[in-house]
Amino acid sequence: MRQPDVYAVASKDIVFESFDGDAVVLDLSTGKYFGFSDSGSGVWQALSSGVSAAALAETGAIASAELATFIARLLEFGLLAPADTAPNPLPGDLISQLAAAREPLSVDVHDDLADLIVVDPIHEVDEPLGWPAVKQAN
Amino acid sequence: MSEYGVVIPAFNAASTIAETLASVMAQSLKPRDIVVVDDGSSDDLAGVIAALDMPVRLLRQDNAGPGSATTRGIAALSTPFIATLDADDLWLPDKIERQLAHFAGSPATSAVFCHLRTFRSERPDDLGPESVPGWSRSTMLIRREVASAVGPITDPPGGRGEMIDWIARAREAGLALDMMDAVLALRRIRPGSLSYGRDAARDRGYLEVARFAMLRRARSKAGTS
Numbered sequence: 542m543r544q545p546d547v548y549a550v551a552s553k554d555i556v557f558e559s560f561d562g563d564a565v566v567l568d569l570s571t572g573k574y575f576g577f578s579d580s581g582s583g584v585w586q587a588l589s590s591g592v593s594a595a596a597l598a599e600t601g602a603i604a605s606a607e608l609a610t611f612i613a614r615l616l617e618f619g620l621l622a623p624a625d626t627a628p629n630p631l632p633g634d635l636i637s638q639l640a641a642a643r644e645p646l647s648v649d650v651h652d653d654l655a656d657l658i659v660v661d662p663i664h665e666v667d668e669p670l671g672w673p674a675v676k677q678a679n
Numbered sequence: 680m681s682e683y684g685v686v687i688p689a690f691n692a693a694s695t696i697a698e699t700l701a702s703v704m705a706q707s708l709k710p711r712d713i714v715v716v717d718d719g720s721s722d723d724l725a726g727v728i729a730a731l732d733m734p735v736r737l738l739r740q741d742n743a744g745p746g747s748a749t750t751r752g753i754a755a756l757s758t759p760f761i762a763t764l765d766a767d768d769l770w771l772p773d774k775i776e777r778q779l780a781h782f783a784g785s786p787a788t789s790a791v792f793c794h795l796r797t798f799r800s801e802r803p804d805d806l807g808p809e810s811v812p813g814w815s816r817s818t819m820l821i822r823r824e825v826a827s828a829v830g831p832i833t834d835p836p837g838g839r840g841e842m843i844d845w846i847a848r849a850r851e852a853g854l855a856l857d858m859m860d861a862v863l864a865l866r867r868i869r870p871g872s873l874s875y876g877r878d879a880a881r882d883r884g885y886l887e888v889a890r891f892a893m894l895r896r897a898r899s900k901a902g903t904s
Contacts, residue, residue, distance in 0.1 A: 556882040556885070556886060557886065558882075558883065558886045558887075560886075560887075560890050563890070565886050565889050565890045565893070567882070567885055567886055567889055569882070569885070574885075574886075574889035574892075574893075576889075576893045651889070651892070651893070653847065653850075653892065654843060654847055654888065654889060654892060656812070656814065657814045657842075657843040657846055657847065658840075658843060658885055660811045660812055660813070660814060660815075
């Protein structure tokens, strides 16, 4: 049986964004959020977009054992889940981001905003009725 | 002195503002000042408010977000206590009286919040089953000096979550924020909006707020080591 090698974001409650290369991941169901080292940000971006672990290991930028431990943590946190899909290629900018990374792979979990996020009463209003509405940009 | 003022940021809230203001006027302790900040509405908010014949000051600004509008309103008040309220939510009549009593018994408290329940626009008596801790604008009553201690309520670029960010900053500043168990405010849910789908503005805003928190932590770590 082959090792699961391709992953996907575990659920719709897991949202994420990259800010100047720094990945931030939030679990809307728990209000916990996750920050990464520079190499961790690059690996998160790759794995969450369907790049295989094998392709990451092939870059030589990350040791396989370290990568396996990191992926195990992401699975344990419920951020990623194994996927049955064909892998996507590793984009060139991520290869250079990983090559330039200086910190070891790491992910930190934070729960200081959890109680606030879980109960935040965002009003789910229709756009013309009020917030949330971004200034009419178009 | 327990005089208080009210700030209501409003964006296209012409259909709900009258009910919201009525819940303010119905308080067992009347406010000294009520400021509605029109955040660039394109509806007839001003006309609706003018027709109400209530002692309301209406300020206007170009659309900049609810945090910006709230900050503007707070700056326009000079009362020792300041309450904030979304333009479509409601207070129960003893909301402020009970919160001021809480302050009176707890001099170290900087801000007090309360529980809330949801209601649907078309069925005002049909309250949602759950009472939840309302860490939100519509439940908040603060001592005036807290606003300057914590700083402006900042709208995350392109997103929501400005109250989470502000409350997190208040906590990090060591201020005492109390949550009352009593349900004293009601949050409006619009028709057809009960399905809890993905909301890009919410997600984006929350992620920004989380990032801000991590950046603050990194800065304070760098500053103390």
